[in-house]
Amino acid sequence: MASALKVLIVFDKDSAAYLDLLRKDGHEVQEATGLYRGLVAVVDSSAKGKAFDVILLDVDEVSARELEFVRVAREVNPGTKIVAFFSQAQREKAVTALEMGADAYVLKPFYPRELAALIRVPPSKQDGPGQATQESAGGTEPLGRLARAVAHEINNPLTTISGWLQMFLADANRLDPNRETYALMQEEAQRIAAVVKNLMAFAERRPLHRQPVNVNALLSNLVDSFAGRASSAGIRMVKRLRPNLPSISADDDQLREACANILTRAQRVMGGRGTIEVSTEALSHGAVEILFRDSGPGIPSELLGKVFDPFSALEEASPGIGLALFVCQAIVQGHGGKIEVRSEDGQGATFAVTLPVNGSAPA
Numbered sequence: 001m002a003s004a005l006k007v008l009i010v011f012d013k014d015s016a017a018y019l020d021l022l023r024k025d026g027h028e029v030q031e032a033t034g035l036y037r038g039l040v041a042v043v044d045s046s047a048k049g050k051a052f053d054v055i056l057l058d059v060d061e062v063s064a065r066e067l068e069f070v071r072v073a074r075e076v077n078p079g080t081k082i083v084a085f086f087s088q089a090q091r092e093k094a095v096t097a098l099e100m101g102a103d104a105y106v107l108k109p110f111y112p113r114e115l116a117a118l119i120r121v122p123p124s125k126q127d128g129p130g131q132a133t134q135e136s137a138g139g140t141e142p143l144g145r146l147a148r149a150v151a152h153e154i155n156n157p158l159t160t161i162s163g164w165l166q167m168f169l170a171d172a173n174r175l176d177p178n179r180e181t182y183a184l185m186q187e188e189a190q191r192i193a194a195v196v197k198n199l200m201a202f203a204e205r206r207p208l209h210r211q212p213v214n215v216n217a218l219l220s221n222l223v224d225s226f227a228g229r230a231s232s233a234g235i236r237m238v239k240r241l242r243p244n245l246p247s248i249s250a251d252d253d254q255l256r257e258a259c260a261n262i263l264t265r266a267q268r269v270m271g272g273r274g275t276i277e278v279s280t281e282a283l284s285h286g287a288v289e290i291l292f293r294d295s296g297p298g299i300p301s302e303l304l305g306k307v308f309d310p311f312s313a314l315e316e317a318s319p320g321i322g323l324a325l326f327v328c329q330a331i332v333q334g335h336g337g338k339i340e341v342r343s344e345d346g347q348g349a350t351f352a353v354t355l356p357v358n359g360s361a362p363a
Helices: 016-024 035-047 065-076 088-100 112-118 142-171 179-204 215-232 252-270 301-306 313-317 321-334
Strands: 006-011 028-033 054-058 081-087 104-108 124-128 131-134 211-213 235-240 248-250 274-283 287-294 338-343 349-356
Touching: 006 016, 006 035, 016 028, 016 112, 028 035, 035 054, 035 065, 054 065, 065 081, 065 088, 081 088, 088 104, 088 142, 104 112, 142 179, 211 252, 215 235, 215 252, 215 274, 215 287, 248 252, 248 349, 252 274, 252 287, 252 321, 252 349, 321 338
Parallel strands: 006 028, 006 054, 054 081, 081 104, 235 274
Antiparallel strands: 124 131, 211 248, 274 287, 287 349, 338 349
16 A cells, blocks of 8 residues: 555535545545635644645635635645645636646546545655655656656646636637637647546556446446547447446446546547447356447557557557557456457457456456
């Protein structure tokens, strides 16, 4: 388990969801209701030489002026990681929090494990709550450290850019000549964000948090979330889910990420018009199979063996896809499963994911 951190939660509503998850992970958590009490806690802990490692700010009702709290907290504790949580309607305040010195913001709702990943403080390890020490040179492999550093440097300005674009789009009416440009820029920003997310997944090598997972429900929700954009691009999403499919022991968030990467790849290579079909089946040897079929251009035979290589020609042809599929393969294999691809040039592609029901590799 990751080393314990000293965490301050500043909130204006119930913080029980955060508390349960953070304390379960072994972190030392302190609560503060409202920004004034939060600031008192920050100053007091700093005066005692026990600064917080992380401050989580969840105050939707705060005014932009009151977000000066972030600037003051940053001045008091320069090394503290500050993450703000806001609803979609408060995105402008989220951008203000970044401008005041927050490290990142997250729009609610979010997956529980995202919180655990966000509060990590690379490249430091913690000897104890509030006591960060430099990581030894023999720790994380250099490529992993480089990936984390690059992702961090990209993600912060990208979050600001994406936030402003969202506001421009919200303000622009349909006749605004710049609206199409804003939309294109936002789409490209989202693509960069996906690459950064996969780069972080590559660097972190997160542990699995297994629980019973209803694969059909996970896929149904995921396909529905993709359907709107797919439809506008002329792509039809089809679900063929086997009834009474057994639940599997898996990490829900990581499995969702792996499946989303496959669907994202299919939508990107199809370029509009066609069909993406997602189906499930129970196999006889205690496993379930998920098939992702698309009617896209297919994969040339000379590249089939390099589909999961993040540095292959496939990645050069469509940046981000190679890394996404590499992460996908790592997640599936981490679950004791396997992923295979079948394709002919010009005939679409099928990605087959096989996962054991009980969490160990099928015989």
